[in-house]
Amino acid sequence: MARNQFASKFGTMAAIAGSAVGLGNIWKFPYVAGQNGGAAFLIIYIVISLLISVPVMLSEFVIGRRGQGNTYRSFINSSGKKAWGTVGAIEIFAGMVILAFYCVVAGWSLEYIIQSIGHGFGGMTYEQMSVTFDDFVNGNRPVLWTLIFLAMNCVILAFGVSKGIERCSKFMIPALFCILLLLAIVSCWQDGWKEGAAFLLKPNWKAVTGQTIIMALGQSFFSLSLGMSAMTTYGSYIQKDQSLVSVSMIVTGATVLMAVLAGLAIFPSVFTYGVEVTSGPNLVFKTLPPLFATLPGGRIVSVLFFILLFFAAITSSFSLLEAGAAYISEEWKVAGKPVTRVWALVILFFTVGALSVICAMSQVSGSTLTILGWSVFDFTDMFTSNFILPLGGIAACVLVGWLMERNVVFNELTSDGQFSAKVSGFFFWLARYVCPIIILFMFINGVRSIERPKAAPAEEIAPVVAPVQSTSVLDVAADEMEVVFDPNRMIEVQGENAAE
Ligand code: PFF
Numbered sequence: 001m002a003r004n005q006f007a008s009k010f011g012t013m014a015a016i017a018g019s020a021v022g023l024g025n026i027w028k029f030p031y032v033a034g035q036n037g038g039a040a041f042l043i044i045y046i047v048i049s050l051l052i053s054v055p056v057m058l059s060e061f062v063i064g065r066r067g068q069g070n071t072y073r074s075f076i077n078s079s080g081k082k083a084w085g086t087v088g089a090i091e092i093f094a095g096m097v098i099l100a101f102y103c104v105v106a107g108w109s110l111e112y113i114i115q116s117i118g119h120g121f122g123g124m125t126y127e128q129m130s131v132t133f134d135d136f137v138n139g140n141r142p143v144l145w146t147l148i149f150l151a152m153n154c155v156i157l158a159f160g161v162s163k164g165i166e167r168c169s170k171f172m173i174p175a176l177f178c179i180l181l182l183l184a185i186v187s188c189w190q191d192g193w194k195e196g197a198a199f200l201l202k203p204n205w206k207a208v209t210g211q212t213i214i215m216a217l218g219q220s221f222f223s224l225s226l227g228m229s230a231m232t233t234y235g236s237y238i239q240k241d242q243s244l245v246s247v248s249m250i251v252t253g254a255t256v257l258m259a260v261l262a263g264l265a266i267f268p269s270v271f272t273y274g275v276e277v278t279s280g281p282n283l284v285f286k287t288l289p290p291l292f293a294t295l296p297g298g299r300i301v302s303v304l305f306f307i308l309l310f311f312a313a314i315t316s317s318f319s320l321l322e323a324g325a326a327y328i329s330e331e332w333k334v335a336g337k338p339v340t341r342v343w344a345l346v347i348l349f350f351t352v353g354a355l356s357v358i359c360a361m362s363q364v365s366g367s368t369l370t371i372l373g374w375s376v377f378d379f380t381d382m383f384t385s386n387f388i389l390p391l392g393g394i395a396a397c398v399l400v401g402w403l404m405e406r407n408v409v410f411n412e413l414t415s416d417g418q419f420s421a422k423v424s425g426f427f428f429w430l431a432r433y434v435c436p437i438i439i440l441f442m443f444i445n446g447v448r449s450i451e452r453p454k455a456a457p458a459e460e461i462a463p464v465v466a467p468v469q470s471t472s473v474l475d476v477a478a479d480e481m482e483v484v485f486d487p488n489r490m491i492e493v494q495g496e497n498a499a500e
Helices: 009-020 023-035 039-067 071-079 082-118 126-138 141-158 161-189 193-201 210-223 230-235 244-272 280-292 298-331 341-362 376-403 406-413 421-455 458-469 476-480 487-499
Strands: none
Touching (some): 009 161, 009 230, 009 244, 009 298, 023 039, 023 082, 023 193, 023 210, 023 280, 023 298, 039 071, 039 193, 039 210, 039 244, 039 406, 071 230, 071 298, 082 126, 082 141, 082 280, 082 341, 126 141, 126 280, 141 161, 161 193, 193 244, 210 244, 230 298, 244 280, 244 406, 280 298, 298 341, 341 376, 376 421, 406 421
């Protein structure tokens, strides 16, 4: 039977961009950029993405398209050695763990779509929003929403790669872009628009340090879904007439564009009301909703924003669930027969779902579901981000740069001579020499930040979480950050709402 493939060029772009543009781009990137030099950070981010992340993505595409299998099989087929399958298997496992905690947060956005349709959050203070959110997280509904979100994923994937993932992404990614653009335009009505835009876009080279570069690399790496089996699996579905180099450049450009638009949609409101700039769940579930309510068409803006989060989350999670589904349906046999795609999805629903429920429950205050002082949720995020993903990236570069035959790699990169060999040669050179060293450095940085909590007394754990966040996929630990209000501005907001 012929293997699954994406059917169209646009569908391929939409699905891969869908994997890349996720919660990280919307709630973390604009904040990190603003805090670390604005346009200066953006420039560094783009350069780092081109020099490191794009070659890693290309390596993963090459392994997938050459290997024509799930990530485990593609690593074996591309290397010709069974041992390399272990790398693929570890990446798939990491992907399922990431998917598990991602479903929890995606579930929160479903709750907030419903809540914003219901009352729109107008006139609520930050404290009220905090109580609402904390009550919600401590209740049973997050578990329910997590499972609903995962079930939606499974149903869509049951339709297949082209009819499920590609068809949905072709609708959701343009919709996501339009919503972001609309929100950014509506935000121009806020008095703090100029300040908000300046925070994100005014270059401040003084804020740039060595740590900024590491942060840009971490953000870019995870934003492009590298080292977690997603891109290798999607690479195996890219048709031969499509240029891998163009796909990776366009997807990288799209993630930057979406993140900048997200910043332009978010920060004007934040600056208008003198709210301290923050990121993560704090930003989107506590700070923003009442601020959005002050915009023209406030309730619709809130609803659209949470729909946007949902689209960003579900198109990202497709790629990881697909990596698991492809692996089970291509590798596992029951009574000598391959497991069908639908059964693979049922298995994943129960296994990933069980881990998701644990992650959701570990967020409840006072929960004993902890590992080394972190909640299971934060631990899985931090561990996969700092350990598995960088190692997966290094492995892909070593395999493509050093072990696969050079002409085989070039045939993939140029699609058998259809596209420029010069550009491909440049990226090949980067994957061979530059990427493994730089990512190794990032890996060591991550390992150093995880070792400290073990040695430190309990009360010293909190500050150590900060550097770890910089290479975490989701930045959920930022939920612990303080958000400070300018009370005078807040009174104004409430006054305006009361007058409505
Ligand atoms: N690129 C995604 C993001 O920035 O949110 C990372 C990701 C996370 C991809 C979880 C897929 C996923 F299931």
